Amino acid sequence: MDSKKLFLAAMNYRHACKLFDGKKIPAEDLEFILEAGRLSPSSFGIEQWKFVVVQNQTLKTEIEKVSWNQPQISTCSDLLVILARKDVRSSDVYTKKQLSRWGLAEDAFKGLMGIYKGWVDGRDDHTIEMWSEKQCYIAAGNMMTAAAFIGIDSCPIEGFEYAKVDALLGVDTSVYQSALVIPFGYRANEQRGKHRLSLSEVVEFKK
């Protein structure tokens, strides 16, 4: 199969899997999926995320109870909780560390910091938290596509009580907050048909 067909086959294979069969994902496959997350783009290259992989069955069950009892959570192999970083103001140590990696000359670094301050510092906390969450969603998309590419199923989940999941994971909420939960594993049932608008309905060309 040519590479475009292979890629689209993975896109069609991915679906919001509602029940997993409990089979474990090999460690190297899990690492492949996480690597797709790690290599994802993020605004200013800040990497506003942390990937928590829950493998403990008791913990998965506890998380399921505060996630609308969605059975994907306890039946999956590995439950990924993506945490969004909150310490991304220009004065935060983490931000400075991330922005320093480009090895810019002092003037260029000051210029970058000026742009960053303009983008981030004037916004309220909620907007900044949502900004971090947006970056997490990009990583999430890449990880789910990477998983589908190697025959592994997933389900993006927003239906959970954020504060309760943070508490169960012992998250330091001064630095992070949960953004998205994604169980990974193998489907227990065949996927339902896909429903999508046609390209002509969602694409507009300006020529």
Ligand SMILES: Cc1cc2nc3c(=O)[nH]c(=O)nc-3n(C[C@H](O)[C@H](O)[C@H](O)COP(=O)(O)O)c2cc1C
């Ligand atoms: C951000 C986000 C949150 C979602 N939350 C849930 C969820 O809590 N539970 C669930 O079963 N599906 C959830 N979904 C899955 C969507 O319902 C699903 O992707 C959509 O209906 C299209 O179906 P498909 O992914 O099978 O093609 C979520 C999807 C996204 C992108």
